[in-house]
Amino acid sequence: MSNINIVDAPPGIEGSGFFATSLDKVIGLARSHSLWPLPFATSCCGIEFMATMGSHYDFGRFGSERLSFSPRQADLLMVMGTIAKKMSPVLKQVYLQMAEPRWVIAVGACASSGGIFDTYSVLQGIDEIIPVDVYVPGCPPRPEAILDGFGKIQELVKNESSRRRNSDQYREMLASYGIE
Secondary structure: OOOOOOOOOOOOEEEOOEEEOOHHHHHHHHHHOOOOEEEEEOOHHHHHHHHHHOOOOOHHHHOOOOOOOOHHHOOEEEEEOOOEHHHHHHHHHHHHHOOOOOEEEEEHHHHHHOOOOOOOOEOOOHHHOOOOOEEEOOOOOOHHHHHHHHHHHHHHHHHOOOOHHHOHHHHHHHHHOOOO
16 A cells, blocks of 8 residues: 655644644635536637646546536636626626635636727626636636636635635625625
8 A cells, every 4th residue: 555645735733643633724625626616608718718628638637527507506606708798797696696605716818807808898807796816817818827727716715714704804895796
């Protein structure tokens, strides 16, 4: 039997046959490697995401093999592509239907800032209607950039305190978006 390498183990006390750490660290580690993303893809960034799901990049090796197309079963919203202002209420509704804790990645220039579409009908970044945790730059971003953004989300999830979502600061941030 080979030695088990505990590379991602949270800091704690190790010994022969035991490992002790805080519950927050264990929960963070488990959550970070079991995210269920909901891809909200509207244009070319969605095509790059499809490439990321393919065998060459293998998004599933990060614990996100199962894409969720139901907001009630997802905890990571990946918004990819141009969001028209008419689509804003739909996107916000999808976000609100997700259970806490939930995280958001804005993939590509259009989702992050409206991209090249500085027009009356295009939302100039999804952070106008929902909070965003990680921005992935590019037009469209390469699969490597999407994987890097997902890695940043995993780090955020791993290190987030379970009490953060109950804090006054978090409630104030949601209230600034009109979310109760």
